[in-house]
Amino acid sequence: MRFAVAQSGGPTCAINASLVGVYEAACELRSHTHTEILGVLHGIQGLLDEQFIDLDKSLSDADNRALLCRTPATALGSCRFRLPDPQQDDSIYKKVRAILEKHGIDAFLYIGGNDSMDTVAKLSGWLAEQNSPIRVIGVPKTIDNDLTGTDHTPGFGSAVKYLTMTLSEIIRDSAVYCVPSVLICEIMGRDAGWLTASSCLLRANGETAPQLIYLPEGEFTVEGFLNDVREAMKTHKSVICAVSEGVTPPDADLFRSGVSDAYGHAYLSGIGKYLENQVRSEIGCKVRSVELNVMQRCSSHLASATDLTEAAACGRHAVTLAAQGLTGRMVTMQRDDNSAEYRITFSDMAAKDAANYIRTFPKAWITPAGNQISDEAISYFLPLIQGEVLPVMENGMPKHFRF
Amino acid sequence: MRFAVAQSGGPTCAINASLVGVYEAACELRSHTHTEILGVLHGIQGLLDEQFIDLDKSLSDADNRALLCRTPATALGSCRFRLPDPQQDDSIYKKVRAILEKHGIDAFLYIGGNDSMDTVAKLSGWLAEQNSPIRVIGVPKTIDNDLTGTDHTPGFGSAVKYLTMTLSEIIRDSAVYCVPSVLICEIMGRDAGWLTASSCLLRANGETAPQLIYLPEGEFTVEGFLNDVREAMKTHKSVICAVSEGVTPPDADLFRSGVSDAYGHAYLSGIGKYLENQVRSEIGCKVRSVELNVMQRCSSHLASATDLTEAAACGRHAVTLAAQGLTGRMVTMQRDDNSAEYRITFSDMAAKDAANYIRTFPKAWITPAGNQISDEAISYFLPLIQGEVLPVMENGMPKHFRF
Numbered sequence: 001m002r003f004a005v006a007q008s009g010g011p012t013c014a015i016n017a018s019l020v021g022v023y024e025a026a027c028e029l030r031s032h033t034h035t036e037i038l039g040v041l042h043g044i045q046g047l048l049d050e051q052f053i054d055l056d057k058s059l060s061d062a063d064n065r066a067l068l069c070r071t072p073a074t075a076l077g078s079c080r081f082r083l084p085d086p087q088q089d090d091s092i093y094k095k096v097r098a099i100l101e102k103h104g105i106d107a108f109l110y111i112g113g114n115d116s117m118d119t120v121a122k123l124s125g126w127l128a129e130q131n132s133p134i135r136v137i138g139v140p141k142t143i144d145n146d147l148t149g150t151d152h153t154p155g156f157g158s159a160v161k162y163l164t165m166t167l168s169e170i171i172r173d174s175a176v177y178c179v180p181s182v183l184i185c186e187i188m189g190r191d192a193g194w195l196t197a198s199s200c201l202l203r204a205n206g207e208t209a210p211q212l213i214y215l216p217e218g219e220f221t222v223e224g225f226l227n228d229v230r231e232a233m234k235t236h237k238s239v240i241c242a243v244s245e246g247v248t249p250p251d252a253d254l255f256r257s258g259v260s261d262a263y264g265h266a267y268l269s270g271i272g273k274y275l276e277n278q279v280r281s282e283i284g285c286k287v288r289s290v291e292l293n294v295m296q297r298c299s300s301h302l303a304s305a306t307d308l309t310e311a312a313a314c315g316r317h318a319v320t321l322a323a324q325g326l327t328g329r330m331v332t333m334q335r336d337d338n339s340a341e342y343r344i345t346f347s348d349m350a351a352k353d354a355a356n357y358i359r360t361f362p363k364a365w366i367t368p369a370g371n372q373i374s375d376e377a378i379s380y381f382l383p384l385i386q387g388e389v390l391p392v393m394e395n396g397m398p399k400h401f402r403f
Numbered sequence: 404m405r406f407a408v409a410q411s412g413g414p415t416c417a418i419n420a421s422l423v424g425v426y427e428a429a430c431e432l433r434s435h436t437h438t439e440i441l442g443v444l445h446g447i448q449g450l451l452d453e454q455f456i457d458l459d460k461s462l463s464d465a466d467n468r469a470l471l472c473r474t475p476a477t478a479l480g481s482c483r484f485r486l487p488d489p490q491q492d493d494s495i496y497k498k499v500r501a502i503l504e505k506h507g508i509d510a511f512l513y514i515g516g517n518d519s520m521d522t523v524a525k526l527s528g529w530l531a532e533q534n535s536p537i538r539v540i541g542v543p544k545t546i547d548n549d550l551t552g553t554d555h556t557p558g559f560g561s562a563v564k565y566l567t568m569t570l571s572e573i574i575r576d577s578a579v580y581c582v583p584s585v586l587i588c589e590i591m592g593r594d595a596g597w598l599t600a601s602s603c604l605l606r607a608n609g610e611t612a613p614q615l616i617y618l619p620e621g622e623f624t625v626e627g628f629l630n631d632v633r634e635a636m637k638t639h640k641s642v643i644c645a646v647s648e649g650v651t652p653p654d655a656d657l658f659r660s661g662v663s664d665a666y667g668h669a670y671l672s673g674i675g676k677y678l679e680n681q682v683r684s685e686i687g688c689k690v691r692s693v694e695l696n697v698m699q700r701c702s703s704h705l706a707s708a709t710d711l712t713e714a715a716a717c718g719r720h721a722v723t724l725a726a727q728g729l730t731g732r733m734v735t736m737q738r739d740d741n742s743a744e745y746r747i748t749f750s751d752m753a754a755k756d757a758a759n760y761i762r763t764f765p766k767a768w769i770t771p772a773g774n775q776i777s778d779e780a781i782s783y784f785l786p787l788i789q790g791e792v793l794p795v796m797e798n799g800m801p802k803h804f805r806f
C-alpha cells in the first residue's frame with residue numbers, strides 16, 4: 001500500500017507529531033505488507049505540482065522523528081487552497097486523481113483544520129463517485145479547537161499551555177507597580193473562544209487573574225467592558241483582561257483591518273489595541289495591550305506532552321482507517337466521561353460533517369455576566385496541558401527539524 | 404550590620420536572582436557578625452512609606468529561594484520615582500535618612516537600571532555630604548543592556564534567550580506557505596539596539612533569518628527599508644526583519660503614541676505595525692508584524708542559567724561592597740578578553756558614572772549597509788544565553804514565588 005501525507009492550514013505545535021504518527025504507523029504495516037509512504041509539500045497545492053518527497057530518507061532515524069515532534073509549524077509546508085464545487089468544475093479533481101494514480105498512491109492523508117476537511121470531504125466524495133479505490137482521510141489540527149465531533153483538536157493543548165505560561169508571567173510583570181493598571185491580552189480565535197476561555201485555567205493554580213474573559217460567543221459592548229474594568233479595579237490593583245480576537249463590539253469597523261484571506265475570512269486585528277485606547281481615554285489609568293500573535297501556534301518549546309502524544313495517535317489512527325479501506329473520514333478523539341481519570345479513545349466521523357462547521361464554546365460555561373468562565377471548563381481544559389516536552393537545544397538555542 | 408534591599412524599574416527575569424544573591428550573601432555574614440536583612444516593597448517609594456518586610460520568613464527556605472529565582476518581575480514590587488536634585492530640595496533626602504536611621508539600616512542595596520543608579524548616586528552623595536555612615540550600593544539590571552561600565556547587565560541574557568527561541572519558532576511558522584512573505588518583529592530597546600542586534604545569534608545555528616536587522620544606532624529611512632526588503636525577497640521566500648522599537652524614521656510622528664513616562668521617556672509603539680502597513684501598500688505581499696512586548700522581559704521559563712547565576716553573583720558582590728564600607732558604587736561585570744573561555748569577574752564603579760548614560764550598540768558591529776550585524780557580535784552575545792533553567796510546574800502550569 002502506498003500512502004501520501006500532506007499538511008495544510010495554519011501551523012500548530014502538534015501537526016508535525018501527527019506526521020510522525022502517520023509515518024510510524026505506515027512503517028509498522030511493512031512487517032506484513034509492502035508499504036510506502038510519501039510526503040507531499042505544500043498540501044493539495046503541492047500535490048497538483050507533484051512536489052513529493054521521500055520521508056524514509058530522514059524519518060527512518062528516530063532522533064529526527066523526535067526532533068520533528070519538537071518542531072513548530074508544518075515541516076512539509078502548507079497551503080490555503082480551496083477546491084471548487086465538483087458539480088461546477090471537476091477538472092482539478094481529474095488532475096488530482098491522475099497525479100495520485102501516476103504515483104500509485106492508494107491513500108491520501110491530509111492533516112489540517114476545518115478548511116482542510118472540506119478538501120477531504122470533496123475529494124473523497126468525487127473519487128468515490130468515480131469508483132476510484134483511492135482513499136482520503138483527514139487528521140484534525142487547529143489551535144482554535146473549533147472542529148465538531150471531536151472532544152478537542154490536536155494543537156489546541158499546546159496553544160493552551162503556551163497561553164497559561166505566558167499569561168502567568170505577564171500577571172507577575174503587571175503586578176510590580178503601586179499604581180492601578182489594566183492589561184488587555186488579545187488571544188487568537190476568529191470564530192470560537194476556546195483558547196481565550198482556557199485562560200480560566202490559571203485559577204487552578206491560585207491566580208485571580210485574568211479577572212475578565214471575553215469570547216466571541218458572549219455579548220460584548222465597549223460600555224459593558226469599561227464598566228466591568230471599573231468594577232474589577234475596585235478590588236484588584238492590576239486587572240488582566242483576556243479578549244478573543246473575534247470579539248466584535250458594535251463599533252467594530254473602527255479596528256477591522258479590512259483584509260481577508262482566500263476563504264473570505266476577515267483578518268481581525270486590533271481589538272486589544274482598540275480596548276487599550278478606550279481604557280486610556282475613558283478610565284485614564286495605566287494600560288497596555290499585548291497581542292500574543294503567532295507565538296500561540298508556534299511555541300513548541302511549551303508544547304503539551306499530552307497534545308503531542310494524542311496528535312501522533314491521531315496520525316496513526318488515520319493510517320489504520322485508510323488500511324481498512326475507509327475514505328472521507330476524519331479522525332476524532334472521544335473522552336470517556338464515565339472515567340475519573342482522563343481517557344481518550346480514537347474514532348472517526350464523516351469529514352463532510354466536520355468541514356465548514358464551527359464548534360463554538362458552550363454558552364453554559366460562560367458566566368451570566370458574560371465576562372468569566374465557569375469551573376466546569378477548568379475540568380475540561382486541565383488534562384490537555386499535562387506534561388512538558390523539552391526542546392532540543394544547541395548553543396543555548398532550539399534545534400528544529402527541516403526536510 | 405543591617406541591610407535593606409529594594410528593586411526598581413522595569414521587570415526582568417533575573418532581578419529576583421539578584422535579590423536571592425543579596426539575601427544569601429548577607430546570611431553568610433551571620434557566621435561572624437550579627438546581620439539582618441530587610442526587604443523594602445516598591446523601591447524608594449516604598450521606603451518613604453516604610454514598607455519593610457521580613458525576608459527570613461520566606462527566604463530562609465532554600466526551595467523558596469530557588470522558586471524566587473524562577474519567578475519573573477520584581478517580587479518586592481517596583482517603582483518609577485525620580486529623586487529631585489538635592490541642591491534644589493533635600494527634604495525627601497532628610498526623610499529617607501530619618502527612615503533608614505529609625506530602622507537601624509547600615510546599607511541600602513538598590514537593584515535597578517540606569518534611573519535607579521541615579522537614585523543610588525544622588526542618595527549616597529547626599530548621605531556622604533551629611534557625614535552619614537549609611538551606604539548605598541546599586542545592583543544593575545536591565546534587558547536593554549545599556550548601562551555603561553559593565554560588560555553586560557543581568558536580565559539581558561534571559562531576554563536574548565527568549566528572543567532567539569521565539570524568533571526561531573516564528574521563522575518556522577513564517578516559512579510554511581509557498582507565497583512570498585515578510586514578517587516584522589518589533590523588539591524592545593528604547594535607545595539602544597542590543598536586544599534587537601542579538602537576533603543575529605540565530606546565524607550560529609544555521610538560520611539565515613532575520614535577514615534584516617535595524618537598530619536605533621543605525622540610519623533608517625522607510626525608503627531604504629523597502630528597498631532592503633525587495634532585495635531580500637529576491638533570494639528568500641520568507642523575509643524576517645528584526646526592528647528595534649527605538650528605530651525612528653523621519654516620519655516618526657505618524658506612529659508615536661505621544662504618551663510619556665515620569666522620566667519624560669516617550670512610550671514608543673507601533674514601528675512594527677507602521678512598517679507592516681508600508682510593506683503592504685508599497686510591496687503588496689503577505690506581511691505581518693509581531694510585537695514581542697512584555698514577554699521579552701518576563702519569560703522566566705526561558706531564563707538563561709548564565710544570566711541568573713551572574714545576577715545572583717552581582718547581588719552577592721553588592722553585599723561585599725557594603726560590608727567593606729563602600730557607598731555610591733554600582734556592581735559591574737568584566738569579561739576577560741584574554742581568555743578563550745568566557746570568564747566574568749565582578750567589580751564596581753561610581754553609580755553616578757552609570758546613571759543617566761546610555762551605552763549604545765557599537766557602530767563597528769553594524770554592517771555598512773546598516774541592516775545586519777557582524778559576526779563579532781555573535782561571539783559577544785553567545786555566552787550570555789548558555790544553560791537552561793526549568794520552571795517549577797504545577798498542574799501543567801508554572802509555579803511562581805510571591806511574598
